[in-house]
Amino acid sequence: MKSSGDCEIDGNADIYGIGIRLGLYAQSVTTLFVTLFVQEEEAVNRTINLLLQLAIFAGTLLSTHEGTIHAFEVIIVFWMLVGALSSLTVSCVTDINFFTGTCRLLFYAALSAYGCWFFFVGQDTMQGTPSLLS
Template sequence: MDSLCEFDGNSDMYGMGVRIGCYLQWSTSIFAENFYGPAVEPCRDANTTFQVAMLAGLVLSTGSPKENAIALEGYIALLFCFTSVWIASLQVLSVPKTDHTNSLNFSDTKRAMRGVGDMLLNTAICSYGIYLLYVGFDQLRRTTCPETIFFFGPVELFGWFRIFLKVVLIISLVGSATSLSLRILSFFQQLSQFISQWGQSYMPQSPCPPSRVRMVKLSFSKLLGSIVGLGIFIVAIELTIAWNNIRHIYECASFSQLFPLVAGATNLSRVVYQLMKSTLEGTTRIEWSY
């Protein structure tokens, strides 16, 4: 199989615009999770879109052996998917709880359905990652120089780290599949309750008036942990690209790169604006805890 030491990267998959767009979207999710709860659900939708797009690109580029497909690029795309799964797990913890004063709780049904979709996507990512680690990478082109990736320092991808990834992904797949089963059960329970009450005489109660001031209890340790975690993923991606001499992925001159860049920047700007507006209007107050 032909090999090479440096190569032109796939700018449509991880070019500068795509990378910055993803970084901005991940940052937006963390920002909303910690500062502005009302934006968590829209951020989950946007993050899911990025996840699906990156997984589709990963499958398209590595699903069948091609002359130009390179194993290291598959790892970089897989790393993007890992990061999106981690961000999604943080967002799940921040979804506002439903007020159970209503017996007909359609919000819970929608939330259960959304949980099924999230876990299904996570399970698909873990499953395809296992395929790549066991089979797919061996069918793709390798570089002449050892593929060096970041794991709190430079390590070779096709060494002990590959075995470590296999173990991590298998454990993740078991966890995702188990969570998926539980979420499917929860969804059908919620759906059954909703359907059983559909024909009953039902008069929705007037919602309680929301408080004029929304208190944000911001945990410094939680925020710092999220920032550090995101920083580690970004460093891992950028150093992997730099250490392996991947060329032509530091420009942003195509629609496929501009679209995620603009989408990520727009989402972040919107959430920051909403928080600043509500803070200046006095409807949001932030309290710090350590």
């Protein structure tokens, strides 16, 4: 039974709902297996990783622009995006001669810029985190 002091936090399922989390977990396991056993398919796997990361980051940017995101949700997104495996080898990960290498470099530059903005300015402009201790 809920008392008047309890509060609920309705998280954004489009950012870190069960489908997104399962997708990230499956992608991490797939990356591990591809890197260990089928290295010739690593480039395709890195591209799929990048597309998933871009989708999550785009959702975060949209929610930030609309003002519908809490600071703690952005921290969760950072954990998901920075923790994602690109591959276990360094081949083609940072090579900007490949289109996906350039895209990955641009993605991490944009994520870093957003992170700097968030930690220095953005978190103070976002919705307040509901108090769980009342």
